[in-house]
Amino acid sequence: MQYRKFGNTDLQVSEIGFGAWAIGGNAKVGNTPIGWGKADDATSQKALQAAVDAGINFFDTADFYGLGHSENLIGQALKGNKDAIIATKVGHRNIKESIVLDYSKAYIIEACEQSLKRLQRDAIDYYQLHSARLNHLQQGECIEAMEQLKQQGKIRYWGLSLNTFHPAPEADFLMQQNYGDGFQLVFNVINQRAIETIEQAGAKGYGIIARMPLQFGLLTGKFSANSTFAEDDHRHFRLTPGILQQTLQVLEEKVWPLAAKEQMSPTAMALSFILNHPQVSTIIPGIRTPEHVSSNTSGLKKLSSATMQQLTALRNSDWIRVLDAMEKAG
Numbered sequence: 194m195q196y197r198k199f200g201n202t203d204l205q206v207s208e209i210g211f212g213a214w215a216i217g218g219n220a221k222v223g224n225t226p227i228g229w230g231k232a233d234d235a236t237s238q239k240a241l242q243a244a245v246d247a248g249i250n251f252f253d254t255a256d257f258y259g260l261g262h263s264e265n266l267i268g269q270a271l272k273g274n275k276d277a278i279i280a281t282k283v284g285h286r287n288i289k290e291s292i293v294l295d296y297s298k299a300y301i302i303e304a305c306e307q308s309l310k311r312l313q314r315d316a317i318d319y320y321q322l323h324s325a326r327l328n329h330l331q332q333g334e335c336i337e338a339m340e341q342l343k344q345q346g347k348i349r350y351w352g353l354s355l356n357t358f359h360p361a362p363e364a365d366f367l368m369q370q371n372y373g374d375g376f377q378l379v380f381n382v383i384n385q386r387a388i389e390t391i392e393q394a395g396a397k398g399y400g401i402i403a404r405m406p407l408q409f410g411l412l413t414g415k416f417s418a419n420s421t422f423a424e425d426d427h428r429h430f431r432l433t434p435g436i437l438q439q440t441l442q443v444l445e446e447k448v449w450p451l452a453a454k455e456q457m458s459p460t461a462m463a464l465s466f467i468l469n470h471p472q473v474s475t476i477i478p479g480i481r482t483p484e485h486v487s488s489n490t491s492g493l494k495k496l497s498s499a500t501m502q503q504l505t506a507l508r509n510s511d512w513i514r515v516l517d518a519m520e521k522a523g
Contacts, residue, residue, distance in 0.1 A: 194248025194490065199474045200375050200400030202350050204278055204318065208468055209490050210251035211244045212404070212477035216266055217259020219425040223290035228259060229479065230426035234266060236482055241270035243483035245277070247490050253377075253402065253477045255282035255323055255354075256308050264311035272313045280402070281308050282323035282354050284335075296322060296329040301338035305347055319400075320348040321377060324356040327363050336372055350374040352400070355387075364390050368397055375400030380473070382448065382463050383408045383440070384516055385508040388470075395472025403467045403476045407460065410479075411440055413488075414449065414459030436518050443511045451500050461492035466504055469496055 196205045215229040216237040244252075252271065254263045264281060271277045283304045286293045308317060320342065322335055329335055330353075339351040352375035355361050367373045376394050378387040380403040391401055407413055409428050418438045422428040444459075452462040460478075467476050478489045496504075 196250075197474050198400075199319075199350075200395075201398035202374050202400060204350070204400070206251040206278055206400075206475040207249045208475060208493075209249060209464065210253055210402070210475045210477040211241070211249050211486075212479040213252060213254040213263045213267060214258045215479045215481045216240070217254075217263035219423075220259045220262065221425065222260075222287045222292050225292065226425045226427050226429065227257065227292075228425065228427065229481075230423045232259075232481060237266050238270050240480050240482050240486060241267065243486040244480065245271075245274065247486050249486070249490070250276050251278045251280065251475050251477070253280045253404075255285070255321075256304055256311075257282070257285035257287075257323065260287060261307070261311055264308055268311050268313040278318045279312055279314065280319035280321060281312065281317055282321040283308070284323035284325055294324070294329075296325050296332075296335035298334040298338040298341075301335060302342065305342055309347065316346055317348045318350065319375065320351045321354040322352075323354050325353060325363065327361075327366060330363055330366050339373070350400075352376055354402075354404070355379070361390070364394060368394060368399070373399070375402065375474070377402040377404050377477075379403075379405045380467060380470075381406045381408050382412055382466050382504055382507070383512050385505065385512070386516070388508075391470060391472050400474040401472050403473050406467055406476045406478050407463055411437075411444070412448075412459055412463035414444075414452075416441065431519065436515070439518065440515050443507070443515065447507060447511065448504070451503060455494075455496060455500055457492050457494070458488070460488050461494075462496070462500075464489065465493050465496050466501070468493060469501055 195208045199206050216232050217228050218232040219228045219230050283301050284296050286295050342348045352373045354377035380387045452459050
């Protein structure tokens with residue numbers, strides 16, 4: 194495992210991190226699935242241990258994943274592990290079976306205490322505002338809360354996790370005000386829209402977490418046009434048959450041949466593409482099993498300039514219609 198400095202912080206994070214959304218299980222808020230289907234806790238614990246054994250030291254979760262269950266599992270598995278760097282998020286709530294965004298100072302401080310208990314930690318290494326929008330940042334309570342928690346030693350660093358398909362003004366706002374220490378952004382072979390933000394933030398010394406590196410699993414090469422997802426898996430409504438067919442056509446014609454040429458698995462090439470951007474500090478593929486740990490840490494390498502150019506060229510052509518369809522689906 195290789196490690197990179199997380200922006201201007203003193204954190205040295207593994208290039209591949211552990212995305213812990215899926216191990217939260219098949220939680221729902223009302224009728225809305227907020228997970229990836231069923232998860233087996235014993236398998237999740239084995240996956241967490243396999244990650245540690247593989248040199249992964251960065252674990253990304255949220256208090257909303259499994260409504261706290263993901264944090265609980267990480268707390269149990271990593272208790273006493275001083276090398277583990279834990280990132281979690283705040284801002285999503287389940288109130289009367291409805292998803293509510295809350296970035297008030299009082300709630301953030303209360304939620305931080307609850308996350309610390311679940312994680313069995315005295316301090317959170319990296320605390321993130323979970324999908325906060327520009328108006329929340331401008332109101333200032335959330336920033337004040339984060340700065341207070343940092344001064345109190347409850348968190349070491351903080352930043353913003355953006356849940357968007359586009360570069361967002363929220364990142365620009367924090368950079369202009371010199372707030373925070375990092376950003377979590379959607380970035381992968383299919384969705385490269387955040388590249389300008391990544392380059393700007395990297396130049397200013399912000400750490401960058403690449404989320405959704407495999408775009409809901411599409412970049413693993415394991416899906417077909419007939420793939421289906423359980424109703425308690427959010428991909429049930431996000432990856433419709435039409436979107437699957439449209440995406441797979443581009444992958445089969447223009448992406449998988451490049452993986453074959455590089456003599457790599459689709460997963461390894463997808464992750465290597467992101468790591469070829471030096472501003473990225475760590476990548477957080479979703480991991481549920483020890484086998485996922487192996488597949489997400491094996492075969493990574495520097496891609497040829499020709500392959501990088503061809504993958505980058507798809508950004509402004511083939512992927513535009515695919516991303517527009519995904520965005521409309523939710």
